Amino acid sequence: MAKTSQVHRDLRRKALIRKHGPRRAELRAKLQDPAVSIEEKLAVQLAFSKLPRNSCPTRKNNRCAITGRSHAYYNKFGISRIALRDLGLTGQLPGVRKSSW
Secondary structure (H helix, E strand, C coil): CCCHHHHHHHHHHHHHHHHHHHHHHHHHHHHHCCCCCHHHHHHHHHHHHHCCHHHCHHHCCCCCCCCCCCCCEECCCCEEHHHHHHHHHHCCCCCCCCCCC
């Protein structure tokens, strides 16, 4: 089980990403626009620096919904490999079965 402080930190980051996402997309579009002047781009970069650091989507960690584990995370299921194995063995994941040969 992961530390609850780390899980809550990632939840706060997810909320900040959702809150500042439209503003970041607008600023990013201005930065990539070739018609925008250099002075405006510098102003956009200054506006970027005023946004919270944790509102950047690359700072969010994917965590297991059950245990909070950040490593060995499966995007398709939203859980870690250990939780996937436990749920698969008990038959709680539809269409997933432990292979044996």
